[in-house]
Amino acid sequence: MFGMIKNSLFxxxxxxxxxxxxxxxxxxxxxxxxxYDAAKYAVVSSEGRTFDQVTxxxxxxxxxxxxxxxxxxxxxxxxxxxIVTVYPRNDGVLSRRxxxxxxxxxxxxxxxxxxxxxxxxxxxxxxxxxxxxxxGGFAGESEYRAEASRLTRTLGxxxxxxxxxxxxxxxxxxxxxxxxxEVWFLQEEP
Numbered sequence: 337m338f339g340m341i342k343n344s345l346f347x348x349x350x351x352x353x354x355x356x357x358x359x360x361x362x363x364x365x366x367x368x369x370x371x372y373d374a375a376k377y378a379v380v381s382s383e384g385r386t387f388d389q390v391t392x393x394x395x396x397x398x399x400x401x402x403x404x405x406x407x408x409x410x411x412x413x414x415x416x417x418x419i420v421t422v423y424p425r426n427d428g429v430l431s432r433r434x435x436x437x438x439x440x441x442x443x444x445x446x447x448x449x450x451x452x453x454x455x456x457x458x459x460x461x462x463x464x465x466x467x468x469x470x471x472g473g474f475a476g477e478s479e480y481r482a483e484a485s486r487l488t489r490t491l492g493x494x495x496x497x498x499x500x501x502x503x504x505x506x507x508x509x510x511x512x513x514x515x516x517x518e519v520w521f522l523q524e525e526p
Contacts, residue, residue, distance in 0.1 A: 349414040350441045351507070357465065365490040367469045369523070374463045376445055377419075378402065379437040380456050387430050387477035387504075391420055394436040395509055401456050402438065406449035415439045417505035417518065424502070428485060430477055437461070466520040467497060468505075475517040480504040483519045497521040 354370040361367075380397050382390045395418050404411040421435040440448045440458070448458055469487040473479065484502055491497065503520035 349416055350439075351416045352439045362490050365469070365486060367467055367487060367490065369465065370468055371465050372463060375461060376440045376448055377437040377459055377461050378440060378448070378451065378456055379435055379459055380453075381433075381435045383433045385432060387420070387422065387434060387480070390434070391436065391476075394420075394434075395506070397453055397456060398436060398438045399510075401451050401453065402441070405452050407452060408449040410444075410449050412441045412444050412449070415441050416507040417516075418507075418509060419520075420504040420506075421501055422480070422504055423500060424481075424484070428481055430481065465523040465525070466503070467491060467495070467523060469519045471517050471519075472515055473517070474515060475504070475506065479517070480519060483517075484521075487519055487521060491521070496524040498524055 352372060352375075354372045357369040357371055359366070359368050378398050378401050380394045382394060398418065399414070402412045402415065415438050417438075419437045421437070423431045423433050425431055437459075451458070467487060469483055469490075471479070471483050475483075498521065501522065503518075503522070505518040505520060507516040507518075509515070
C-alpha cells in the first residue's frame with residue numbers, strides 16, 4: 337500500500353498519448369475526436385456489484401500493481417487515465433459488469449512485470465478512435481451517466497459510435513480537488 341501511495345504522489349505520471357483528430361463544439365458542448373495507438377494494459381474485472389461499490393477497490397488494485405505489487409517489485413510510475421469500461425442497459429443504467437484498465441507505462445510495454453494479484457491480467461488492446469468529453473469534480477456512476485447522456489445528445493442518433501459500451505476515465509483519482517474526468521465513446525470504424 338505504501339508503494340502505491342509513494343508512487344502516486346512522488347512518481348512520474350505518464351499520460352496516454354493520442355492524436356487529436358478534431359476539436360468540436362455542438363450546442364455549446366465541446367468534445368474531441370482522438371486516436372489512440374494499440375498498447376498493453378493491466379486490467380481487472382468485476383460482475384455483480386455497482387460502479388460506485390467496486391471502482392475504488394479495482395483502481396487500488398491496479399495502482400498497487402504499477403506501484404510495485406508485481407513479480408519484480410518494480411514501481412513503474414503512474415499512468416493516466418484509469419479507464420473503466422461500462423455496459424449500459426437500454427434505459428441508460430449501467431449493468432453490474434465492468435472492466436478497469438490502466439496503460440502499462442511506455443518503459444514496460446515490451447515486457448511488463450507479472451501481477452502478483454491473480455485478479456489482474458495484462459492484455460493487448462487495439463488502437464481506437466474515441467469521442468471524448470471532459471468534465472471535472474468527483475465522478476461516480478451518476479456523473480458519468482449524465483455526461484454520457486450529454487455526449488449522446490450532442491453527437492446525435494446517426495453518429496458512428498458503439499452504444500453497448502463506453503469508457504469512464506479518471507486522470508487523477510487520488511487528488512482531493514481539481515480532478516479531470518472524461519467519457520469516451522468508441523467510434524465505429526467505417
